Amino acid sequence: MVAASSSDTAFPRAGGAVTSILKKPSVIPGFGLTLGFTLTYLGLIVLLPLAALVVKAGGLGWFGFWNAVFTPRVWAAFQVSFGLSLVGAAINAVFGFVVAWVLVRYSFPGKRLVDALVDLPFALPTAVAGIALSALYAPNGWVGKPLNELFGFKVAFTPIGIAIALTFVGLPFVVRTVQPILQDLPPEEEEAAVSLGATRGQTFWRVVFPAVLPALVTGFALSFARGVGEYGSVIFIAGNMPGLTEILPLLIVIKLEQYDYAGAAAVGTAMLLVSFVMLLILNILQHWMRSRHAR
Amino acid sequence: MPADRSAAALRDPAWMRGLLIATALAFLALFLLLPLVAVFAEALRRGVAAYWAALVEEDAVAAIKLTLIVAVFSVPANLVFGVAASWCVAKFDFRGKNLLITLIDLPFSVSPVISGLIYVLLFGLNGLMGPFLKAQGIQIIFAVPGLVLATIFVTFPFVARELIPLMQEQGSEEEEAALVLGASGWQTFWRVTLPNIKWGLLYGVLLCNARAMGEFGAVSVVSGHIRGYTNTMPLHVEILYNEYNFVAAFAVASVLAMLALVTLVAKTVLEWRFGAELAATRHK
Numbered sequence: 001m002v003a004a005s006s007s008d009t010a011f012p013r014a015g016g017a018v019t020s021i022l023k024k025p026s027v028i029p030g031f032g033l034t035l036g037f038t039l040t041y042l043g044l045i046v047l048l049p050l051a052a053l054v055v056k057a058g059g060l061g062w063f064g065f066w067n068a069v070f071t072p073r074v075w076a077a078f079q080v081s082f083g084l085s086l087v088g089a090a091i092n093a094v095f096g097f098v099v100a101w102v103l104v105r106y107s108f109p110g111k112r113l114v115d116a117l118v119d120l121p122f123a124l125p126t127a128v129a130g131i132a133l134s135a136l137y138a139p140n141g142w143v144g145k146p147l148n149e150l151f152g153f154k155v156a157f158t159p160i161g162i163a164i165a166l167t168f169v170g171l172p173f174v175v176r177t178v179q180p181i182l183q184d185l186p187p188e189e190e191e192a193a194v195s196l197g198a199t200r201g202q203t204f205w206r207v208v209f210p211a212v213l214p215a216l217v218t219g220f221a222l223s224f225a226r227g228v229g230e231y232g233s234v235i236f237i238a239g240n241m242p243g244l245t246e247i248l249p250l251l252i253v254i255k256l257e258q259y260d261y262a263g264a265a266a267v268g269t270a271m272l273l274v275s276f277v278m279l280l281i282l283n284i285l286q287h288w289m290r291s292r293h294a295r
Numbered sequence: 296m297p298a299d300r301s302a303a304a305l306r307d308p309a310w311m312r313g314l315l316i317a318t319a320l321a322f323l324a325l326f327l328l329l330p331l332v333a334v335f336a337e338a339l340r341r342g343v344a345a346y347w348a349a350l351v352e353e354d355a356v357a358a359i360k361l362t363l364i365v366a367v368f369s370v371p372a373n374l375v376f377g378v379a380a381s382w383c384v385a386k387f388d389f390r391g392k393n394l395l396i397t398l399i400d401l402p403f404s405v406s407p408v409i410s411g412l413i414y415v416l417l418f419g420l421n422g423l424m425g426p427f428l429k430a431q432g433i434q435i436i437f438a439v440p441g442l443v444l445a446t447i448f449v450t451f452p453f454v455a456r457e458l459i460p461l462m463q464e465q466g467s468e469e470e471e472a473a474l475v476l477g478a479s480g481w482q483t484f485w486r487v488t489l490p491n492i493k494w495g496l497l498y499g500v501l502l503c504n505a506r507a508m509g510e511f512g513a514v515s516v517v518s519g520h521i522r523g524y525t526n527t528m529p530l531h532v533e534i535l536y537n538e539y540n541f542v543a544a545f546a547v548a549s550v551l552a553m554l555a556l557v558t559l560v561a562k563t564v565l566e567w568r569f570g571a572e573l574a575a576t577r578h579k
Contacts (some may be wrong), residue, residue: 023389028470029480034383038395041376045447046401049413052423056416095322102319106312114320116563120327122502123555123562126407127529128548131536132330135337142333143325168326200307200523229406231497232511232529236536249408253516256412261421268409275404 010115053272056265068266073242074251079247084159084272085227088166089174093220094175097212103175104182118175121168126232133165134236157239162247165233170223175217181212214290221282306539338545340408344384349543350550357523358531358547360431364439365514365527366507369446373503377454378496382488385462386470396459402451410448414441437519442527450503457499458492461573465491494569498562505558509551 014204023031058067068074102108121129137144137155147153155161185208193203231249238245248271255264307315339346349355384392402410416422418435428435435441469491473483489496504556511529518525520534528547535544566573 023387026387026467027474028386028467028483029474030484031383031387031389034379034385035389038376038380038383041379042395042398045444045451046398049417049448050401050405052417053409053413055423095319098315098321099319101318105307106316108316114323116559117323117327119559119562120331120555123505123558124331124510125511125529125548125551125555127511127532128334128509128551128555130511131532131544131548132333132337133539136329136333142329163328168330171326205557225404229404229409231406231408231515242537249406249512252406252412254406256516257416259421261416261419264412265416268406268412271406272409279404 053265053268056262057269060262060266064262065266065269068263073246074248074267074270076243077246077248077251078271078274080159080162080244080246080280081228081271084162084247085166085170085224085230087163088170088227089220089224091163091167092170092174092223093216096171096219096223097178097216099171100175100178100182104179121170121173122172126169126230126235129168129233130165130236133161133168133233137161137164137237156237156243157241159245161237161239162234163246165237166227166230169227169230169233172214173222173226174219177215177222178212181215182208185211210289214286217282217286217289221279221286224282225275227278228271255275308470331552334545334549337541338549341542345542346549348545349546352543354523354526355531355543355547357527358526359550360470361439361442361526362508362528365442365446366504368443369450369507370500370504372447373450373454374496374500377458378450380455381458381462381492382484384459385465386467387419399455399459400452402448405448407449407510407512410513410514414444414448414517418444436517437521437525439525441517442514442525445517446507446510449510449513450506453503453506454496454499457495457502457573460493461495462488491572494565494572498565498573501558501561503564505555508554 019289057065099118103111103118134141134156136142137147139145139148139154139156141156144155147155155164189202189207189211193207194200198206216274229249231247234247235250238247238250240246240250248267251265252264252271255261338349352444355468380395383389384396409575415436417424418428418441419425420429420436423435469487470483473487474480479489501503508527509529510527511533515530515533518527518530520526520530522534526534528551532551535541535547
């Protein structure tokens with residue numbers, strides 16, 4: 001209370017001249033206090049530790065960084081992580097869209113329950129999801145056993161298992177980005193298309209789908225980004241064979257366990273860089289689609 | 296006649312509705328429901344007695360306690376941060392505001408493993424500040440402070456990103472009226488702002504807590520897996536599972552699954568009852 005009353009009275013006179021360059025004037029107090037706290041906390045918890053990552057990786061120099069990142073094992077892990085995240089995100093884009101469509105357009109018993117269940121991957125700890133999926137798809141599991149016996153098809157401890165885990169963690173992203181857009185779509189546009197003689201299929205592909213596509217791409221990107229970094233739900237079902245089913249985050253953990261801090265930092269930095277570039281490309285693509293749709 | 300035609304054309308034929316609903320439900324059942332059921336089925340495979348024994352076992356109790364301790368430190372820290380950040384972002388116009396919002400969201404796009412790694416690089420024995428901390432006799436990595444820091448990092452944006460759109464939508468008129476009538480800054484916050492944002496705040500805290508108690512990757516990197524000392528519940532699940540002690544692993548996992556279910560129910564109830572008072576732009 002003491003701090004508050006002093007800042008309430010002293011703040012406008014003492015700090016007013018300085019802050020007015022940065023911010024628009026306002027009668028509401030507490031700008032200095034809340035911004036100062038926010039920046040300090042952000043700096044200490046997020047920015048300083050992330051800087052430590054870059055500093056550690058930078059300490060290797062270009063040559064050392066190159067040698068740490070471009071080994072066959074790291075390269076294979078890159079392909080596994082990014083490739084299977086794309087597969088998971090693609091599965092989610094298709095089925096997540098169907099789920100969002102069904103939840104918005106149709107009514108059926110238990111719809112509210114289904115809607116709530118979609119957020120399960122957000123709420124369920126990844127380690128729990130990991131052991132559950134692993135138990136289900138293991139050769140003697142509920143799903144793994146019939147697949148194995150009927151089709152000779154192995155899921156757990158293969159890349160398919162990783163793709164399934166990544167589909168699980170990424171699902172809500174697609175549904176929750178597409179759902180509100182579908183909800184807010186004005187029915188007039190579809191009615192207009194129909195009154196002008198379009199079939200249902202034409203209306204969907206020419207009117208509904210282009211309007212939803214930017215959101216679908218956002219959901220795809222979020223699902224993909226989550227998949228690349230995912231650790232807990234994957235390591236149990238993956239089998240973790242170097243070069244085959246070893247994901248990047250696990251490789252970082254292995255390097256840390258071998259006290260190769262600089263190597264771990266190099267792989268981590270490379271991973272952040274590649275994710276950043278891919279998300280940038282998706283953002284540009286999305287921007288382009290939005291402006292095309294607006295025309 | 297035209298009205299009929301348009302209504303019919305806007306509605307999908309029955310076979311298509313049935314097909315799409317069946318596809319969606321089958322997909323969700325396979326990917327979401329089945330894993331959830333499997334957790335409880337595996338946990339109870341050897342009966343209730345074995346299930347209970349796994350939960351009251353010494354290391355399991357220590358893991359449950361540690362999980363609660365980590366949440367007790369990290370959730371309030373991010374609660375205070377979230378309120379402060381949303382106050383300065385929503386109530387004021389200043390340069391660099393969009394950059395600040397982007398930076399607040401940053402931890403969501405960092406892999407959990409990297410979230411742990413950065414603290415090891417900073418505070419670990421070979422880390423940048425390692426020698427200094429060792430000289431002071433302070434241990435952060437492989438100890439509780441490291442677990443708390445890594446958890447704060449991964450749950451960093453939850454409260455802030457819930458409150459920022461909500462407070463932006465509500466505007467500042469009520470606060471301005473209170474201030475003009477002579478209320479102090481803190482009075483305005485406690486009596487005007489807080490009652491307006493309380494459900495959104497609860498919503499954010501709920502999600503923050505679920506993630507704090509369930510975090511695995513980040514915590515795994517900084518923990519060192521010392522049984523009974525730096526093992527949170529998710530880490531305990533991993534150890535038991537790797538020891539092929541499946542019933543115990545799934546028993547502890549079932550507690551975490553129940554926490555997730557309680558979170559989902561509370562979240563749904565909040566959205567249902569106070570949907571209008573929560574941020575409309577939650578899922579951008």
